[in-house]
Amino acid sequence: MEERPRAVLLKFPGTNCDEETARALEVVGFSTEIVPISALTTEALDGVKLVMLSGGFSYGDYVMSGRLARLVTEQKIDGALKEFRDNGGYLLGICNGFQILTQLGLLPEGSLVENTSGRFQCQWVKMKKQADCPFLTLLPDEFELPMAHAEGRLVTMTAEDAEKYRENGAAAVTYNEDVNGSFEHIAGLQDETGRVFGMMPHPERFLYREDHYDPDWENPAGSDEEKWGSGYYLFRSLYESVTSSN
């Protein structure tokens, strides 16, 4: 039997999307293990292809979202995630996971701060691919996903930095309109290797067609694929990238 690539999902106090994210990863072909941060060691990453940081409210979003998760991760395994990436590993951060990846310095410099609305926003958003990204290859140029966050507004040190991210492909995916005040409407960032990617919307919540709010939603990939939602293609793209780079 073909061996499935291994994914480790880090679980912090307050992470709450790990189960459904693990399910999504297993559906596309990964084997998964949820590892509480208290049990994390550098050895836990041996043989792992993907480190997944799922959504939630790690450490209650105290101080700022993702900050304490970053500090505790550094305390536990220091630079092991950077080494993991440098050795060919993939990292995916969704929502709070994206916030943690930015805090860890694994993505281009930026911060995710309170939405301009000042509120938690839970809604579906239309998004657009802006660059080649191994996490997005099977998605159409435009797609829809649900988002649910209070601190999802991507800001950079200067507005020019965000423009640069649009130009150099770091801003792999953007919102079609201004939903939360993100500079350049950025919804997700990738690093220069393309193996680290984070975004605010939740692909694991649109794995199947019936997850969509519109019962008549049609999969643009055609009737053979009608079972799946857009989120499936993100995880499937990731799986194909991981297995093809072995």
Added chain:
Amino acid sequence: MRKTFEISDRYIEPGHADELLYEPLGGDLTFRRTRRYEIEFKRGKSKLEAFIEKTLRDPISQELHEGEDPALDDFSFVLEYGMKPGALDLEKEAILTYYRGIEDPGFELKELSIRQRIYVFGGGSDKSDRFIRDICNYAIHNWSVIQG
């Protein structure tokens, strides 16, 4: 030794103050939030400052204001509130747990106090009681008001 500082957000625009109240006041009052930290410590001032920068401030989106003076200007009043002594402050506990996990922090953290500040702008200093009533929880918070 004691150190006091306040963290404000660079990118967050003032919100309408009615958003903080159960019953809108009307008018043009706006607000901004900051966090204020008071730290009692022994030795290692520079290590403590590095700890603060690393732990409590985001260099991209936040500014750090040191000292007792309010970080923002031209306010009508400031409502400062925090947990009463003895009430469980989860943010404080999370920071202290992280501090205790540092092998050699280079300073000794004796006491940490976290206060939230709400700056209200645009007049209405006599309305602070409404904000106290709707924001503070008498069971767990204590508070003070700084008039502008």
